[in-house]
Amino acid sequence: MSDAARHTVTFDESASGERLDRALALALPALTRSRVKALIEGRRVTLADGTTIEEPSRKVKTGDRFVVDIPEPEPATPLPQALALDILYEDSDLLVLDKPAGLVVHPAPGNPDHTLVNALLAHCGDSLSGIGGVRRPGIVHRLDKNTSGVMVVAKNDRAHQALSKLFAAHDLTRIYQALVWGEPKPRTGTIDAAIGRHPVDRKRMTVRKTSGRAAVTEYWLEKRFGPALHPLASLVGARLGTGRTHQVRVHLAHIGCPVVGDPVYGRKSRNTAAPEALKEFPRQALHAARLEFRHPTTHKVMSFATELPQDFKKLVASLNGVK
Template identity: 40%
Template sequence: MVDETTRNPYDEIDDEGGEQQELYEHFRIDVDKGQGLVRIDKFITSKLESISRSRVQSAADAGNILVNGNAVKSSYKVKPLDSISIVMAYPPREIEIIPQDIPINIVYEDDDVVVVNKEAGMVVHPGHGNYTDTLVNALMYHLRDVPLFKSGDVRPGLVHRIDKNTSGILVIAKTEFAMNHLARQFFDRTTKRRYVALVWGDMEEDEGTVDAHIGRSPRDRMKMHVFPEGDDGKHAITHWKVLERLGYVTVVECRLETGRTHQIRVHMEYIRHPIFNDDRYGGDSIVKGTTFTKYKQFIQNCFSICPRHALHAKSLGFVHPTTGKEMFFESDIPNDMVQVIERWKTYTAARFSEE
């Protein structure tokens, strides 16, 4: 029996993707009691559609095929009643992706991985009729001599992603082995991912955790939605901590355990602290504050300075696929968010001095 327990579908919510949503597939296969001995790479290839034997072997090399909880090589002989678990990066999709000489901020690169600090406004990967000016188009040009980026895959090397209008750190694999190795880390939740967000309202506590399932909204297919009872959607956990209180808004750090589509944005809306200027989840209107015209103009000015949701993927930590070393990368908060935060500091200081 094949169980696609945590497979991410290709029909994403939109071209923005999701905050650090993982781009891998997870399968579980329970072997029949009458199964004869056969190599596991051959067995898996016969059970799963559109997966080549070489991809299975690459997954095994990265330690991503487990039998009864233990990693096995591709030469392992499947036995009756074995329980097989497989984590693999998404399969290639045959489509022509145009390499484009687009400037990207590469903060680290070696033979196995490249780490990018993505600007807000750039879509991570092509899709839904948007096949140019994405991060993948830029990488296809920059890494044009790397075999993985000649494969015709619409998402070469991607194992996670962030929204179009979210800025920050992404890691991209340059080899099939690195891609599988990183996919496993995201699946096992061993990566360290931190965001900085400006949210509406003054948080009641200094820190907290949102543990609430997320799934596609039943009312609006372009949005995600929290299912409090946990009967629908997928398990999602976001830890948050206050960095700075600015009266009607708060600067928070969010630490992800899971990587669901729009996770931070949905969870912040759920706890009634939507992200500042988030047009999809209720942050693009005045949520907290006064009714004075001067205040309304102040907010509109802030929206103009930061014309996107104020969310930045500040840091990412992972284990290097080849060296086994812990890697950690951090990026500065972008200028649009910095300017808005500074304006809020000035406004708050003036407000309290009047009081």
Template identity: 45%
Template sequence: MRTIVAMEDAPRLDSWLAQQCGVSRSAIKQLILAGKVSLNAKAVKPSQAVMRGQTFLVDEEQKPSDIIPEELPLDIVYEDEVLLVVNKARGMVVHPAAGNHKGTLVNALLAYSSANLSNVQGYDRPGIVHRLDKDTSGLIIIAKNNQAHRHIANQLAKRSLVRIYHTIVWGQMEAKTALVDAPIGRDPQNRQRMAVTASGKPAVTKIDLIEQACRGAHLCCQLTTGRTHQIRVHLSYIGHPIVGDVVYGKNKPTIYRDGQLLHAKSLEFIHPVSGKTISLSSELPPEFDFVMGYMRGERED
């Protein structure tokens, strides 16, 4: 039995659930019609809408994991009996997918704690409650059991889990604070990208200026929603793409070639067992100092 919590609204259950489970829409439809998907202990329909915060039970056969555990370095900033918080390195993919079967965070987690990881997201994503892009570094929460997983996922769905990111962008900010409220969906011109589009899903990013330099700025961004590539898309949308972002920041100088300079610096959430508020923070990568030196005009390379 698999539990899946809706982090956002969706027009059709079968399409949304197929995405979540990584299978075809027809396969999910068969499960639904066979009564193997339920909401609040009641049967559901393939065409019904999905509302953020709903919890679905899916009775699907779990395949044994074929992911190979790997002894990879993990920067653990917090650990107890039900949770693990890792400071993910830039360049590390969170879970295996096409073209990335080794060297992922999941490979490392299986070697570190294979017997103590949730399976809510399926055999191929043990412990994974939320994700970070490959080239985004910073804090990510790992659940050691399904109860903790659902508790954290519910906080994400209710938008009570605080996520703070730091980044460096191009250009002069017009104000010290900004609120970008612009819907995000698939780019109609390129389905591999996301874009601000009227048909997209609600997306809100709060921005605070930390330092303005002559060429760019150091920003603090807080997610209210959690759309794919949200911070990258919103900052590009307002004319301040992230340094190193080759997808949303084209035609900018290549002073940093290792992907978008975006770091998930801090998290605040309610502990699933104790009910206490947990606040965690991580150090900024050294690349931030290097790039801000360029932004201040202290170096030209």
């Protein structure tokens, strides 16, 4: 089997009821079951009619016909790619930047290149810290692809270790701005709710009562839009007390105010009065607005803040006239 190929597999009654990842691994012996599972979760397996399959546990039926698309192998290490970076500060130890929405932080299935790491390798060269591993050099923390805002990157291993300790101890300030549906009640508060993997959908995080890791988010109302009694949406600030995956998105959804445009934890508005710009915003309206930390070498407190990106700012402006 070549490294890059397309294979069509049709199952007879002998495979009926079998898990798809196991059945395909048996039908294509050059692929391990874990490799097949990764291909399915990477949207590389479809039915003959073109329908994408994303559930490795899907049960096979007699006569099912699947197309398995095996991509070209990715480079063992990311390649330098000259991409524009909005750098806020840089010295020999670290670099602080304003990440745009749409930019993936590091290579991953489905995003093998044109990531922040590729851009950093081109900008920093061999000085970039290697502690994060070959695929994540310099990366101390990350923002989701469609979240914009301030990030710090380590340029050497000593800085990486020091910054990682700050993030692990939550000994720094991380503040987000989010446009959410409705209005948080109370208008200011602290969400103290453990977060863990969803028991069914492993790609999602959720609040867990009996398991999960401690997660704390302080929030406050900055502005609300729409009727006083039933606001349509609100701009809120959120300070992270911990740093769990998708923490702000999960916690705001937990209190009934999901982030506008969030494809995983959000919702579609049934409010006919909601502007189309609000209902159709193409990403989560979430921005890492401020990052404050102590420099690993000078020990000076450094603070960085950025404005909302243009698409987010335009969305908020469109709501100012909503009554």
